[in-house]
Amino acid sequence: MQEMAKGSNVGLAALSEDIDSVVVSLRWNSATGDGDADVSVLLLDCNGKVRSDGDFFFYNNPAAQDGSVQLLGKKPTDDGSEDRISLDLTAVPSDVDRIVVAASQYGGSTFGELNDLRVTVSDRAGEPLLGFSITDASVESAFIFGELYRRAEDWKFRAVGQGYETGLAGLATDFGITVDEEADEEDTTEEPSAVSEPLPAPRSATPQQARPTAVLPEQSGPAAHPADAQSGTPTRARGPRTSKKKITLPKTVKPSLAENDSWKSARLFPASSLKSDRERETRATSVLLSVMAEVPELGRRLTAAFGAPAGRMQTFTEVSLPHGDTPKRPDGVVRVERAGKLWTALIETKTNGNALKSEQVQNYMDIAARRGYEAVITLSNDVALEGRPLVEVKTDGRRKHKVALWHLSWAEVAHQAQMLIRHEGVGSATHAWLLQELLHYLQHENSGCHGFQNMGPAWVPVRNGIDAETLCQGDQRALAVVESWEQLVRQVCLRLGGELGRKAFPVQPARRGADPHGRRLALADQLCDDGRLTAELRIEDTPGVLAIVADLRTGKLRTSVDVQPPEGNYPLTSAKRLVRALSEAPADLHVETLVEDGKGPRGTLERLRPEPGDLLPKDGSRITGFRLSLFKGMGATRGNAESGFIRSVDDAVDRFYAAVVAQVSAFERRAANRSRGARPAAVG
Template sequence: MPDPAPVPASAAAERADAARQAVPAKSGRVRTAKKRSTLPKAPKADLADHPAWQGARLFPVAGLRNDHEREARATSTLLAVMTQVPEFGRRLTARFNAPAGTVQTFVEAPFKHGDGKVRPDGVIRVARAGRIWTALLETKTGGSPLKAEQVEAYLDVAARNGYETVITLSNDLALDGEHPLTVDKRKLRKVALRHLSWAEVAHEAHMLCHHHGLAGPAHAWLLGELLHYLRHDNAGCQGFQDMGQAWVPVRNAIAAGTLRPGDRYAPRVAESWERLVRQLCLRLSGETGLNVAPVTRRRRGGDAGERRAAIVASLIGSGRMSAEVRLPGAGGPVRIEADLRTGRIETSVEIPAAARARALTRVQWLLRQLADAPPELRVEALADGRPDGPCEVLKNLRSEPGLLVPAGGEIASFRLTLPTGMGAKRGTDEAGFVRSVDIAVDRLHQEVIRVLKVDAGG
């Protein structure tokens, strides 16, 4: 067989140039962000033969016999995950102005204090550019209270060793940056005292697992295991779950009509109400992936004390507590009002009416969207500049929408109000007040707000 004809040198060079042009140079490639991993939304098939079979978990809650064991296991679990999931560790340490760097954590490190020793539940160290930032951690689970004497000892240790921060971690939620514990302010000259709630820890883990994503599936799974542990009843890390011992005396005084200014329990109920609303916002943020926050309308010179005084005044005057929550996409703030006299919680939202030629057409536009909404939903038509207007329950409007048409003026917005029964007990059990507030807000969000097209026709 004859040899192939030789290729001219000029032709070979042309082919080589064409091949180089066909493959883009490395420096000219488009750089794309790495894909972030989240937990799968669909659960895996269950291969258990019986409902009593419990799946194996990385962080088990079995065998927790007392508060000390709960605190020790929760602390160690949290600190270990912080080092293994850098995105999560950074989320938490950034809250305390720590630098972005390598995180190492330790549990029950001994320090000399006076004639003896103290052992903080944890130590967090962050190294960056030759500098080491250090925080001592004091942890409480369940209903165990923080102790000022213990925290002040850690502040002394931190100051003596040149550490930056002491962090307290419990089920209490700090309000307006206030620490839930009162300590000697002289001990805060060199060391910062900061607070974190278990609900906030779970919130950060949930946002990364389900919305923002992590570097890889292993990190997502590890953080998901932490989240499962924190949400288990036995772990004692569920966050705010109890209106406190002041709830029953205030509830009974309102029922009897004997609640008066100067009552010592009412301010504590007002604080618990604010903590409940704050935790509600954290939960809704995690479920929606949006920034849900309480609405604070402060007068000039107003502060948290004045806001709580207003809640107390409302309890004394009408037996009610109210709050507003900003939920993106809801049209307006979601208002939550608990009436302790009638035993009802009312959640409401105001949405703009669609731009339609006739008032009746605007009503029908709304009713089409509320086809599956609860029949007890109260609908109110508001004209520009008017605080109220024609109002009727949804079950009546379905057969006669003209009941909502005002005598004069143009419908500018609709106020939708959903009543829900209120639990009388102070906790999260079946008849608990805390649980009933969660249920009331979830009903309005799931059955009303999510089905509305606020911008339709506007």
Template sequence: MAKGTNVGLSSLSSHVGSVLVGLSWVSPAGDGDADVSVLLLAANGKVRGDGDFYFYNNPAAADGSVQLLGKTPTENGDEDRISFDLTAVPPGVARIVVAASRYGGRNFGELADVEVTLADGTGERLLRFAVEDADTVSAIIFGELYRRGGEWKFRAVGQGYDSGLAGLATDFGVDIEDDAEDGEGTPDDERDTARNAPAGQAAADAHSSANASGTRTGTGTGKETGKETGDGAAQAGGPDPRTAPSRVPPPRAPGGTVPPAVLTTRPRTAKKKVTLPRADRKALAENESWRPSRLVPVPTLKSDRDREVRATSVLLSVMAQVPEFGRRLTAAFGAPAGRMETYTEVVLPHGETPRRPDGVIRVERAGKLWTALVETKTNGSALKPDQVQAYMDIAARRGYEAVITVSNDVALEGSPLVDVKIDGRRKHRVALRHLSWAEVTYQAQMLIRHEGVGDRAHAWLLQELLHYLQHENSGCHGFQNMGAAWVPVRNGINDETLCEGDPRALDVVESWERLVRQLCLSLGGELGQKVLPVHRAKRGADPAARRNRLADGLCREGRLQAEFRIDGAPGILALNADLRTGKLRTSIEIPAPEQGYPLSRAKRLLRRLAEAPADLHVETLLEGGAGGPRGTLERLRPEPADMLPKGDTGVTGFRLSLFKSMGNSRGNAESGFIRSVDNAVHRFYTSVVVHLDQP
């Protein structure tokens, strides 16, 4: 089609009840892209409400008339596709505008082969329109579908805007919420897109921002989008912003009409992060025995060697393909920000016996290479000192920067997992770094669930990696064994035969510290918050001396204790494992409200804990450190006054606690100690702490 021409769809095909519009372009530099958007317009040339604006933050109509499908690979690159069910378009809609916008100061003049195509319901392509004079505009209206004489027509528009997505939407009556600075000055690699979303998942998509200010301009013809060529249609009117109704309408009933889709708030063109939905969509499988196909299958793994090889390959491959993830894992090891490539099963000379490290990471920046050898272990396999020593020697000879070990163990400060000898005569020093599989899982969770990544395909790759790491057969479950000293120490505490200075108690304390660090990672990954262990010691204190004191305390009192600081929580979460009673106690102390009468403050606390477990223990804290009344929620809910002390003693706060039976075995089985501790901490936070932020 030529610019400004139009054609009736029924003259091209008999299957035009639904059509598929594709927008595509090519970036000569390989780094260009744009975002599509759709506006449903009434006869006056304006949206009926803000919900008639479909873009990355509002990708689908409730009635199914519009759905942004995301990108589909083509022979020349990617095509952004939009599905239209023309039979479901409300009668009040006279025109459907199809547009695209760029962001970060980019314009369409930097792209080539900018075009729009339209296919019918069978997938047969009906028309094509190439935009040849894009110039420096940051947004373009490619074309529009409109009603005329009882049928739908398509018009090739090709009109440009230099005001970006927000300016285009505002011109058609959408009330944009963005501040003037939204979308400005943010680097492309910090903006997240949903460009590779498959059909049916567009509702989970979220993209990057567009400029929020500017003026409208043509691309060279001066034509208005409302100008009809050959049909005598009226020209669109001027801007008339409208505010959005307050609720989303119900789906369109058969044969009925539906008001325009509306949003609860004004649209924001600032892009959301690309994260995958927490809740899965309803499966199409006939029964629960059907399992979806995975990029990396796990159930077939039989041996530790198979698990080790596959885990290494999966991890290094995703690191290379998802820059944010690869950078997150290697930045702490001194790697520069640059192009990363990863390799597995590389053979390197080492005396008479060549060595084969599990993997190699190479990062190139400004013509310089940073290289690290990788040695991985899965399940309960321990790192071998002689193996790691050989890799350190190879790295030193070849000028590599680091050796990275990956296993389920957790390295502790001042207590290396592997002792290696460093040849002080060598000028080139090699760093030995350790990465726990629990930390790998944490970083993947933070990116995929909370922070977002810059590409939908990258998000999917991270989701596949996360599924692999958390599968029971992967062998990448993090710290999962309290060690050989656990059972004798537990028995020694029970029969009071464990003496201070027993080295087995120190082993248990070190295992406990590893478990605590892993709990911080797992809880932090779920919440998207920093979770850090609290050490009641001066900064710079000797870690070994601190662990010896804790070991002596374990021998005397029979308890393991830990505290967690969680961003946003009203207090420190405390964990106490009493090996004598076999009980786990999770608790938090919160200050009493400063305003109100004592009884009203007690009632306010109980209201905040309305959804908390009935067996939650509540203890009132009094001035001077004395303990006050205590009881379970089940007993205190009908009698809030029982929380208050007699007399004039002031209430300073409340201690909330949950008790749970402790697992006995040293491993990570369902009945094991590690699993019971993990469940106790997560249950306490999700059932108690989350409610304390409510007013």
């Protein structure tokens, strides 16, 4: 991989022969593990301006209709997070001269608070081509990491590293985006739209600056907000919207016409008759690939991260391919055609707890290399971990053609389907129905496509060893449990994010120079010492970090979140407002006052409701926040049964989010707004 200096440029064709489609990755981390930013992409003409506001892509406008740009979302790394962008350079319109890749901070944060800002560009096969690190970030709240631009018939990449103290609004305005000022940040009377959401608030040079909102041209045809059209009431401009209104499923289900509960709705993909693993694998593969081909949004979303171009997709099952004396039959084949070129991936599927077999995957890698195919995609209930491949394969370095090996979890498939039909929308009602049928099939108990559902054979011995205090550091069984725990946490994020329609990802505190395996070894040793598994989740637009602690000594699960008190309030006022915000929370919620030195008062919400003043430190110590915690019993078995550990973690997170986190969000927003209002203006 070629390292670049600020301001330098390089032609992509000189680095790889496979650059029709590239993936641009933006990375960062923070010492506390809670730093974050949102990526954005702008398509510019020869004048350095967008052709229209539709050339601005961000989290609420994540994909171009022609497939040239797609934001693939955030994924955790060993020491922070990474946002990836798929760019199909063959689909970029001819009048687009530059593609700008940027990111912005929100909530008063700056890029100087983040470490290791870095952008990398990889080819279609996932091979990193070049990298650029930004080392001079300080008070900027928006940054241009780099840009791709045309030179004759070739594309080049320039390492830019330019920051904006005026945030996303300043960056967008520079490139011709229309910005509307919203005067009231706390207005919650307007119902959010499935396709129109405000941009995150950028950091401002003045403390009271309103949040900017980019506005696209009005749609022709039916009103974007029917309720507003009927009432005739003018509404304020909203954030960037897609050029075509998307369709999502209604939140309320129509009443059933069945006479009683024994009548079951007819399903497009029935799963009740499935009996053997072979039947499950064959049916699941066929169901998924057929929906991918018929619903372009899903097909593109699942393959763009693997280097597939945007184009006409066809899918096949049980294809026979020659290999030595015995032909091999991959579970499926995906082919995408664009501009007369074919992109081909072989699919190997596993359901239930069946593991991928190295020999089988190796055969498909060899076949793909000989036939000039681009990728092999494995699909199973396992969740891939950074730095730990699910199967070991050997690559013949003498072959000029490279084949990429990718993995997809059934949990990721369900997550993407749920995001499309519940939150982001698809192009037609038929597509929404197909996705709903797919999701129903994946969630059926007989499908075998339930995602990670077993903590592994090491779970019981480790629990027994912790209970008997015989587990020692260096025990490989503890490492296996830590890896299973990490898979479970990542799956919890996928499931929760799909239900909420928000980004949810694990937070891993930065440890410079630590590789993923070394980090897991350290966590395994910690498990042997204190008998606890810990994790932290960050959920977009929610306060603090949701912490999970599974104490194998006591058999208890603890979910907690720290919230900040509003600045400028008297301590008693903060305590009363917190208790009032938790009016619907469970009575057994534990509330602990966080102070600068030592431990503060604590108690259950049931005891504190009549006496919020009991949260105040007796010695007058300054309150730095409040920790809210719920405890529940931990499942004992290693599987996903009702009494299993996995189900208990899911239930604990769901209950805590609904009963606590969702209620304190308003309290935390008021705290943040008062804090921003009290902060002196930034000096440029």
